[in-house]
Amino acid sequence: MRKLFTILAISLIAFTVVAENKGKVEIPLRFDRYYTYEEVVEALKLLNTSYPQLTKLDLVGKSEEGREIYALTINNPKTGEALSKPGVYVDGNIHGNEIQAGEVCLYFANMLLTKYGENDKITKVVDKNVYYIIPVVNVDGRAHFFLDAQTSSSDRSFRVPRDDDRDGLVDEDGPDDLDGDGNICMMRIKDPLGDYKTDPEDDRLMIPVKPGEKGEWTILGQEGIDNDKDGKLNEDGEGYFDANRNWGSDWQPAYVQNGAGNFPLSGFGVKAIATYIHQRPNIIVNFAFHNSGGMWLRAPSHKDDKVDTRDVAVYDLIGKNALKITPGYVYQPSYDLYDTFGDTDSHMFNLEGSYTFVGELFMRSQETYRENVSKPLPPAAETESSSARRGGNPDETRELVKFNDYLGLNELYKSWKSYKHPTYGEIEIGGWMKMSSRLPHPFMLPELVHRNAMVVLYAAEQTPEISLEIFEVKEIGKNLHQVRVRLKNEKGLPSMSYKAISSKLYTQDILKISGAKVIASGKITDLRNNKISYQEHKPEVIYTAVPSFGYAEYQFLVEGKGEIAVNYSSRKAGSLTKTFKF
Amino acid sequence: MIKKAQSYMLTLLIVSLSLNLQAQNSVRFEKYxxxxxxxxxxxxxxxxxxxxxxxxxxxxxxxxxxxxxxxxxxxxxxxxxxxxxxxxxxxxxxxxxxxxxxxxxxxxxxxxxxxxxxxxxxxxxxxxxxxxxxxxxxxxxxxxxxVNDDKDDQLNEDGPDDLNKDGLITLMRVEDPEGTYLISGKDPRIMVKADPGKGERGKYKLYPEGLDNDGDGEINEDGIGxxxxxxxxxxxxxxxxxxxxxxxxxxxxxxxxxxxxxxxxxxxxxxxxxxxxxxxxxxxxxxxxGVNMESLRVPARYATIIGADPEKTYTMSQVVEMFKTNMPARGGREINSETVAGFLGLGxxxxxxxxxxxxxxxxxxxxxxxxxTKGVTTERMSADPxxxxxxxxxxxxxxxxxxxxxxxFTPPIISDQKPGEAASKEAGIKPGESDDREKSILAFIDKKLNGTGFVEWQPFNHPTLGKVEIGGIAPFVTSTPPPAxxxxxxxxxxxxxxxxxxxxPDLQLMKEVITDLGAGVYRLEIYVENKGVLPYPTAMGSKNKQPAPAVVVLEGENLEILEGYQRSPLGDIGGNQVKKITWTIKTDKKTLKAHIDSPLFDATVKQIKIGG
Missing domain, CATH: 3.40.630.10 (Zn peptidases)
Known part of the structure; x- marks a missing residue:
């Protein structure tokens, strides 16, 4: 009896631990927590098995460490084959530490599936498009972010070793979790000649000393030791290989673009996903989620790349609405931040012809401890830096620490504790922890994932809806008819980007008449004045594209009798056929 | 028994050697x-x-x-x-x-x-x-x-066609009022661009041999691949x-x-x-x-952050220092010339x-x-850029x-032309001087290939272009010599x-100099020489940091390094150059070891004697 009780007690404890620390993965998925890599896979498998009619789970490829990269396809086969519909592609977490990007993808999938058939808006967008969702691109990075001690900014890299310090050894001197708390924090040492002193308003913080003032602290950098004894600390950590600089469009080598990798698509996951996307030419809009800073970024990503103003107008339609869905974000071309080469968005926009947004999730300005939050503090200027956490603005830093105290359950900031360092002797370790700075505290996650997923949903609503109308059939001679056709787009995304047209990326939309001989055909350039621009060659095939909220009109001169079919087919906007009889 | 085995082995060796030679010889060079x-x-x-x-x-x-x-x-x-x-x-x-x-x-x-x-x-x-x-x-x-070259509705539908059935794809010339080519005055086989500046007007259009298979007005615009x-x-x-x-x-x-x-x-x-x-x-x-690393401008966006003057120029190392001083650590990524090149958008x-x-x-x-010295005296046409x-x-x-x-292989310049007429000695034939280039090729065809290699222009009735002539230099003539x-x-x-x-490049530990400073403290100098003519790495390799670094590694029992490091990257070392690395060490042992760690250089461990 007593034994049984013990077993019960142990299993109860075990259950409690699991329930508290992880939470069971079940449908509908919860979003007040973060999923480990394994749990993301479990969640995807569960979504797939729970919605077998609407979903398909594909193994896209394997990472450098052998982890599996999955894509969930959501498509209603009753409304058509996947490749016959506009494709909406969403991925995230290409940088290993940017984990909430994965949750946005999972949330989006979860929302489409759990609300399908219950909510008209969702049902409609699920029925019209196909969705390709890869929540975690950098699967190794996500796994290691949970498993290893990290800063909030570390572990971006793919697991591609690189000899950063050029000493013949790779990745041999990264930061070390000296105090074993699962975080890479900062080290400081008492130093009367130091540049910092204790903040009189909060003794956990430091502020820079003014000229003439006595110093108190020198910041030694990230937690670590000189593992390779070369006199430098933490100078050759994981990678560095930035998968978001390894794509094919305008790829530049690492001496030009840091993190580029040795050659385009050399990262296993990048190659696998590039192939996956290339095999799905119907993809018309892409989202790639990152953290942080609160931004919607669009092409171009460097100053020498130009985007046609008509494409900018399409981007603006979604980007400017996104600003209202995610208040506080900015929307701008990616190069406004800084020039990048070989990033995902350029590859998708320049080479695959898909409108692509990068969503930089989360703003620290939302971590408020203040009566009136209607005026948020300005967001940090540099997203990739961690300047905010070291008090670029002391007031902001003080508020962030209070946020940790009163809202963050002390899970974000670590008070300084002394430590005996092998090189520096008596030092202190403390500061912002792994789950801080770039990640919303789990209590804020539900709103973040919903708002950002709603931007994807808005873009999904704007995929082209083309109608084909034969608006005039007139006999103009013996057996000769003038047939006029109008292609109209009810939505904001054109059937083909202007970039794709101008760089001749792929075959334009095709308008064809079958069942009779086409004598001549051409675009109606001015319907009222009856102006037609006839094609010189191949009148039976017209190459076209249907603009955003616009139309295109064509005229065919057709010789023949009986039933005639007009067929429109587009790589990204589906296909249509209308028949009529003379 | 042993002897027998030996002779058996020997026989085997001889057999395998001769087999070896035979098979090596079986790879012959008589035809492509x-x-x-x-x-x-x-x-x-x-x-x-x-x-x-x-x-x-x-x-x-x-x-x-x-x-x-x-x-x-x-x-x-x-x-x-x-x-x-x-x-x-x-x-x-x-x-x-x-x-x-x-x-x-x-x-x-x-x-x-x-x-x-x-x-x-x-x-x-x-x-x-x-x-x-x-x-x-x-x-x-x-x-x-x-690859759908013409981005139409068909793949590979309009490649070349051998209209005259000679097994070669050559050219078609057709008289056309909009033509830009003329028959050369130097050799009627050659077509040259008309020069309106000299009062010339084109008479012919040139096309590759083929049909407009897909009826789009273009010839051979979408062949295989x-x-x-x-x-x-x-x-x-x-x-x-x-x-x-x-x-x-x-x-x-x-x-x-x-x-x-x-x-x-x-x-x-x-x-x-x-x-x-x-x-x-x-x-x-x-x-x-290209970028001059000694004269860089910092864009205003970064200039304010790092305290630089956007109007002034700086060296790369100056800019790196300014970034290091004024920008906080970036998530474990070091600030170096690579990251800075990224910030500055250097190409x-x-x-x-x-x-x-x-x-x-x-x-x-x-x-x-x-x-x-090999007896090659004939001048030849220059290689492609x-x-x-x-x-x-x-x-x-x-x-x-x-x-x-x-x-x-490129065609030789035939001697009855003065060098410089057909091609200058160093620069070769410049693009644009197509008739001179072709004249050279034709001389080669006439003198060395007995005329084979040029398809004489012959009339052909083309389905869309009408009366054309097919002819010209056969494919591969200028790039592919006769198999002999x-x-x-x-x-x-x-x-x-x-x-x-x-x-x-061939890096070797050359020699070492040990100075006893007393009390078990020594100064150690190791000279590394590059016995090769080429530098390691090249200047470009030094810039792009791709070649694997060569590192001198010092090892020894009870070895304490007071100055210098156990692993000392050599950095750049020119051809036939020597580089010295210095350590101050403390040890109570009589020997220590050193070697070069590199995937491509001799890694033999050298025993170094210290003191008596």
């Missing part, structure tokens, strides 16, 4: 080899030296053909390797023969393979190479990737251009080549047999672009670096003398090793590449 024959030759070479060689399959072409690298010297460790590639463009079969010839020479040699490993990529573009052997000969350079592997590499890759591919390395053959090369950090030099010739003249300079190098041009020029002079996106440029700029290309010349061209020219292999 089809893809299957190239594969067979590679297999034969491999199977005859199984202890020295391996065949690596590095890719499969879109046409389903395997692409192999033959490794010679698989048993060697800590030696530099040379990668020899040929015929990326697929239309120079002589270069594939050259690569196989190299392999045979190397397998017959001891001198060039004892301390160097070789990788031979003889046929990277089998899909295109088949063009030479097809029933209808055409200079194909694209693989069989499904594909991607030209010779322009699908990342350096100066041209986006949205003809036959380059969507992105660099889209072609699996190119991707596989890059992956293989970066997977072998011991590769210290790259040879390319093909259309350009860096043995004669270095990689082209004078391209616009890639596009012109060869001055220091590298020194050895290119030196070797070029020596190559010319080398050819003279290097192409943007080519393998040989990528090798120099992005792998960061000395890259030497060689063009094994394969052997001698290879025998005379390829040994230069063997000579170059002797110029590789």
């Amino acid at each position: 080899k089809t893809n299957a024959e190239v594969q067979k030759s590679l297999n034969d070479l491999q199977q005859n030296s199984p202890n020295r060689t391996t065949l690596h399959k590095i890719a499969e072409s879109p046409g389903g053909e395997p692409v192999y690298v033959l490794e010679i010297g698989k048993d060697l460790k800590n030696v530099p390797a040379i990668f020899v590639a040929a015929n990326f463009e697929g239309k120079t079969p002589i270069s594939t023969e050259g690569a196989l010839y190299m392999a045979r020479m190397l397998l017959d040699s001891v001198s060039y393979t004892r301390k160097v490993k070789w990788f031979i990529l003889a046929l990277p573009n089998p899909d295109a190479a088949s063009g030479f052997f097809s029933g209808i000969k055409w200079e194909r350079s694209v693989n069989s990737a499904a 594909g991607i030209n592997l010779g322009i699908n590499f990342p350096h100066l890759f041209k986006t949205n251009a003809q036959e380059t591919g969507l992105w660099p390395g889209e072609a699996p053959e190119v991707y596989g080549t890059m992956k293989f090369i970066f997977g072998h950090p011991e590769i210290a030099m790259i040879f390319t047999l093909g259309t350009s010739d860096f043995c004669i003249a270095p990689p082209r300079g004078g391209r616009k672009g 890639a190098n596009v012109n060869p670096l001055e220091d590298d041009l020194k050895f290119y020029k030196d070797f070029s002079d020596k190559y010319k003398s080398f050819l003279k 290097d192409k943007d996106g080519s393998f040989e440029l990528w090798a120099y700029y992005q792998v960061g090793v000395p890259s030497f290309s060689m063009n094994l 010349q394969i052997d001698s061209l290879c025998r005379i020219q390829l040994p230069w590449l063997l000579t170059l292999s002797k110029k590789l």
Whole structure:
């Protein structure tokens, strides 16, 4: 009896631990927590098995460490084959530490599936498009972010070793979790000649000393030791290989673009996903989620790349609405931040012809401890830096620490504790922890994932809806008819980007008449004045594209009798056929 | 018994040796080899030296053909390797023969393979190479990737057509009021661009031999394939251009080549047999672009952060220092010249670096003398300029090793023309002087090929163009000598590449100087010499940081390093140069050990005696 009780007690404890620390993965998925890599896979498998009619789970490829990269396809086969519909592609977490990007993808999938058939808006967008969702691109990075001690900014890299310090050894001197708390924090040492002193308003913080003032602290950098004894600390950590600089469009080598990798698509996951996307030419809009800073970024990503103003107008339609869905974000071309080469968005926009947004999730300005939050503090200027956490603005830093105290359950900031360092002797370790700075505290996650997923949903609503109308059939001679056709787009995304047209990326939309001989055909350039621009060659095939909220009109001169079919087919906007009889 | 076994072994050795020779000889150079024959030759070479060689399959072409690298010297460790590639463009079969010839020479040699490993990529573009052997000969350079060149509704529907049934794709000329060509006054076989400035008006249009198969008004605009592997590499890759591919390395053959090369950090030099010739003249300079690291401007956006003046110029090291001082640590990523180059948006190098041009020029002079000693006196037409996106440029700029290309054959300049009339000695024939170039080619055809190689213009009734004439220089004439010349061209020219292999950098621990400072403290100076002629790395390799660093490692019991580090990267070391590394150490032992840690240099551990 007593034994049984013990077993019960142990299993109860075990259950409690699991329930508290992880939470069971079940449908509908919860979003007040973060999923480990394994749990993301479990969640995807569960979504797939729970919605077998609407979903398909594909193994896209394997990472450098052998982890599996999955894509969930959501498509209603009753409304058509996947490749016959506009494709909406969403991925995230290409940088290993940017984990909430994965949750946005999972949330989006979860929302489409759990609300399908219950909510008209969702049902409609699920029925019209196909969705390709890869929540975690950098699967190794996500796994290691949970498993290893990290800063909030570390572990971006793919697991591609690189000899950063050029000493013949790779990745041999990264930061070390000296105090074993699962975080890479900062080290400081008492130093009367130091540049910092204790903040009189909060003794956990430091502020820079003014000229003439006595110093108190020198910041030694990230937690670590000189593992390779070369006199430098933490100078050759994981990678560095930035998968978001390894794509094919305008790829530049690492001496030009840091993190580029040795050659385009050399990262296993990048190659696998590039192939996956290339095999799905119907993809018309892409989202790639990152953290942080609160931004919607669009092409171009460097100053020498130009985007046609008509494409900018399409981007603006979604980007400017996104600003209202995610208040506080900015929307701008990616190069406004800084020039990048070989990033995902350029590859998708320049080479695959898909409108692509990068969503930089989360703003620290939302971590408020203040009566009136209607005026948020300005967001940090540099997203990739961690300047905010070291008090670029002391007031902001003080508020962030209070946020940790009163809202963050002390899970974000670590008070300084002394430590005996092998090189520096008596030092202190403390500061912002792994789950801080770039990640919303789990209590804020539900709103973040919903708002950002709603931007994807808005873009999904704007995929082209083309109608084909034969608006005039007139006999103009013996057996000769003038047939006029109008292609109209009810939505904001054109059937083909202007970039794709101008760089001749792929075959334009095709308008064809079958069942009779086409004598001549051409675009109606001015319907009222009856102006037609006839094609010189191949009148039976017209190459076209249907603009955003616009139309295109064509005229065919057709010789023949009986039933005639007009067929429109587009790589990204589906296909249509209308028949009529003379 | 032992004796018997010995003699048995000896017999076996002799048998295998003779087999070896036989099989090596079975790879002959009397005709151009089809893809299957190239594969067979590679297999034969491999199977005859199984202890020295391996065949690596590095890719499969879109046409389903395997692409192999033959490794010679698989048993060697800590030696530099040379990668020899040929015929990326697929239309120079002589270069594939050259690569196989190299392999045979190397397998017959001891001198060039004892301390160097070789990788031979003889046929990277089998899909295109088949063009030479097809029933209808055409200079194909694209693989069989499904590329819809004219972006219409059909794939590969409008390639060339052999209208006159001579098995060759040549040209069509047709009289047309909008024509821009004239028949040359120098030779009626040649078509020249009319020069309106001289009062000339064009009379003819020129087309490649073929039909408008798909009725779109264009002739031969969408033939079979594909991607030209010779322009699908990342350096100066041209986006949205003809036959380059969507992105660099889209072609699996190119991707596989890059992956293989970066997977072998011991590769210290790259040879390319093909259309350009860096043995004669270095990689082209004078391209616009490139960055002067000594004179950088900081964009206003960063200038305010790091306290720089956007109007002033700084050196790279100054800018790096300013970033280090004024910008917080970036998530474990170091602030260095790479990250800073990213912030400043500095581009890639596009012109060869001055220091590298020194050895290119030196070797070029020596190559010319080398050819003279071989009795090569005839002037020949110059090789093609290097192409943007080519393998040989990528090798120099992005792998960061000395890259030497060689063009094994261009037509000789026939002596009844004065040099300079047809082609200047150094620069060769400039593009645009097409009639002079063609005149040279025709002289070669007349004198050396007995007139074969030119298809006389003959009338033909073309279905859409009407009355045309078909004719012109046959495909491959200017790039592919008669098969009887394969052997001698290879025998005379390829040994230069063997000579170059002797110029590789060769780092050795040269000597050490120990000064006893007393109380078990010593100053240790180790001199490392580069016994090779070439620097390690090249200036470009130093810039792009791709070549593996060479590091001097110090080891010993009870060794305490007071000054200096256990692992000391050597940095750049010029040809025939010496570099000194100094340590202050404390030890109670009499010896310590040092060696060079590098994937390509001698790693022999040297015992160093300290004190008495």
